[in-house]
Amino acid sequence: MAAFNNAPLDLRRLLQRLVTMFSLGIICASILYLLLGRCEPDAGDSSGWNNNKTALRETLSAPDSVDANSSEKEWSASRRLPHALIIGVKKGGTRALLEFLRLHPDIRALGAEPHFFDRLFARGLGWYRSMMPKALTGQIVMEKTPRYFVSPETPGRIHTTSRDIKLIVVVRDPVTRAVSDYTQIISKTPDIPSFESLAFRNRSTGQIDSLWSPLYIGLYARHLQRWLDYFPLAQIHFVHGERLISDPAGEVGRVQDFLGLQRIITDKHFYFNKTKGFPCLKKPEGSSRPTAWAKPKAGRIPESTRRSFRA
Numbered sequence: 001m002a003a004f005n006n007a008p009l010d011l012r013r014l015l016q017r018l019v020t021m022f023s024l025g026i027i028c029a030s031i032l033y034l035l036l037g038r039c040e041p042d043a044g045d046s047s048g049w050n051n052n053k054t055a056l057r058e059t060l061s062a063p064d065s066v067d068a069n070s071s072e073k074e075w076s077a078s079r080r081l082p083h084a085l086i087i088g089v090k091k092g093g094t095r096a097l098l099e100f101l102r103l104h105p106d107i108r109a110l111g112a113e114p115h116f117f118d119r120l121f122a123r124g125l126g127w128y129r130s131m132m133p134k135a136l137t138g139q140i141v142m143e144k145t146p147r148y149f150v151s152p153e154t155p156g157r158i159h160t161t162s163r164d165i166k167l168i169v170v171v172r173d174p175v176t177r178a179v180s181d182y183t184q185i186i187s188k189t190p191d192i193p194s195f196e197s198l199a200f201r202n203r204s205t206g207q208i209d210s211l212w213s214p215l216y217i218g219l220y221a222r223h224l225q226r227w228l229d230y231f232p233l234a235q236i237h238f239v240h241g242e243r244l245i246s247d248p249a250g251e252v253g254r255v256q257d258f259l260g261l262q263r264i265i266t267d268k269h270f271y272f273n274k275t276k277g278f279p280c281l282k283k284p285e286g287s288s289r290p291t292a293w294a295k296p297k298a299g300r301i302p303e304s305t306r307r308s309f310r311a
């Protein structure tokens with residue numbers, strides 16, 4: 001009976017507590033909303049916010065970053081389409097050239113070969129641009145894909161994208177180049193036939209198989225003709241592959257001239273590494289980074305093979 005009499009009182013207390021908790025909840029939620037709401041951008045500011053997020057993401061994922069000590073520079077750097085391309089030739093010395101040029105403070109070069117104009121054109125210019133390292137205004141953006149030189153669609157595609165682009169081709173004695181190419185192929189697929197049996201259609205008449213890739217790539221004049229359908233000769237610079245080894249500073253000097261850059265990479269940047277048999281870059285002071293692309297060569301094709309092919 002007493003419990004029955006107390007019931008309305010308990011109900012009232014319960015209701016009072018519920019109302020108090022509910023009010024407290026609303027007050028807390030309002031405070032939270034006010035505090036967090038201040039960090040949200042105005043409607044008109046939202047693009048800036050998104051840009052900052054994008055910029056941060058780009059900075060973190062940048063394959064190469066501009067001078068990390070200068071935050072001011074970092075913010076003014078952007079990804080742009082290349083101004084110059086090393087378009088070939090495979091096994092001509094394109095890697096060495098790119099690594100030499102990367103020393104120049106006015107050059108920003110992509111390390112990997114993007115194969116955009118020959119294989120991945122369907123990915124679009126946005127993708128291609130996103131692959132490029134960030135560069136400051138005035139810096140030259142570059143990439144190298146040696147297969148461009150022999151890919152029939154490439155000159156037209158590059159021309160449509162940028163008719164002022166500067167093109168660089170490293171050429172090397174086509175026979176030595178073919179042997180080098182074959183050496184690379186056989187290192188990956190050791191069971192392939194000998195160089196001679198692939199190179200010659202008819203050994204006794206000396207007729208060669210010019211469609212065999214190591215020989216086909218060396219038909220420089222034929223490939224060049226396609227480029228000249230789109231670009232004037234003055235827009236194409238030829239690097240002498242053999243001289244790139246015997247006089248790297250001279251060859252790189254001419255490339256710097258061609259790109260309209262000050263000759264900053266000079267003799268003093270190179271030394272001849274006898275073990276590797278190639279000129280290498282001197283390490284910057286305090287750096288332990290090796291010039292690793294210049295590997296000593298094993299299993300080269302003997303000179304007798306080269307001679308028999310030339311004969």
Ligand SMILES: Nc1ncnc2c1ncn2[C@@H]1O[C@H](COP(=O)(O)OS(=O)(=O)O)[C@@H](OP(=O)(O)O)[C@H]1O
Pocket residue numbers: 089090091092093094095096146180241244245278279280293294295297
């Ligand atoms: N400094 C230096 N260091 C190492 N290699 C040098 C250098 N300069 C030129 N070369 C020659 O470059 C040849 C490889 O050419 P690529 O870099 O164009 O090859 S690739 O197409 O990217 O696979 C490579 O060919 P092979 O020696 O026949 O393998 C070298 O002869």
